[in-house]
Amino acid sequence: xxxxxxxxxxxxxxxxxxxxxxxxxxxxxxxxxxxxxxxxxxxxxxxxxxxxxxxxxxxxxxxxxxxxxxxxxxxxxxxxxxxxxxxxxxxxxxxxxxxxxxxxxxxxxxxxxxxxxxxxxxxxxxxxxxxxxxxxxxxxxxxxxxxxxxxxxxxxxxxxxxxxxxxxxxxxxxxxxxxxxxxxxxxxxxxxxxxxxxxx
Numbered sequence: 001x002x003x004x005x006x007x008x009x010x011x012x013x014x015x016x017x018x019x020x021x022x023x024x025x026x027x028x029x030x031x032x033x034x035x036x037x038x039x040x041x042x043x044x045x046x047x048x049x050x051x052x053x054x055x056x057x058x059x060x061x062x063x064x065x066x067x068x069x070x071x072x073x074x075x076x077x078x079x080x081x082x083x084x085x086x087x088x089x090x091x092x093x094x095x096x097x098x099x100x101x102x103x104x105x106x107x108x109x110x111x112x113x114x115x116x117x118x119x120x121x122x123x124x125x126x127x128x129x130x131x132x133x134x135x136x137x138x139x140x141x142x143x144x145x146x147x148x149x150x151x152x153x154x155x156x157x158x159x160x161x162x163x164x165x166x167x168x169x170x171x172x173x174x175x176x177x178x179x180x181x182x183x184x185x186x187x188x189x190x191x192x193x194x195x196x197x198x199x200x
């Protein structure tokens with residue numbers, strides 16, 4: 001597929017219905033942190049952006065949401081794909097981004113490099129979307145907090161070794177901080193900044 005066709009193809013076949021479906025799944029997963037959600041609507045963005053991450057971008061990004069992309073994504077057709085289908089502009093400044101995307105296997109920047117919101121406006125922060133190898137089968141982490149009735153185990157494969165350190169520091173500045181969406185295949189796992197994680 002040539003670069004131009006990559007930019008124009010791969011979006012939702014039924015944009016309104018698909019975006020509503022993905023949005024509902026994301027909101028359910030944020031309301032119940034640590035649970036796995038399956039996206040019924042598919043997107044096929046240019047490589048190396050994964051399908052679930054692409055669906056998240058199509059659903060959440062618009063002309064009012066600056067987007068930061070990891071280096072490999074920014075060098076691909078992904079910036080043009082996102083701009084064409086959502087109207088969102090790409091920024092090089094992590095702390096200006098409302099959404100940030102990292103492809104599978106890429107280095108994940110320190111969370112404190114992104115917009116963390118303010119005490120008065122904690123919602124003015126970055127939502128970080130990170131694709132991992134898989135959302136199950138990895139080293140177990142125990143999740144507790146709002147929306148979690150009983151402690152739940154999450155075990156993604158592909159997070160950086162320093163992930164837990166990043167997360168503990170992120171939670172310590174509540175109500176400021178980033179929110180996190182992990183994707184793999186057609187699945188998502190959401191971790192709002194209120195979620196406490198620790199090793200099992």
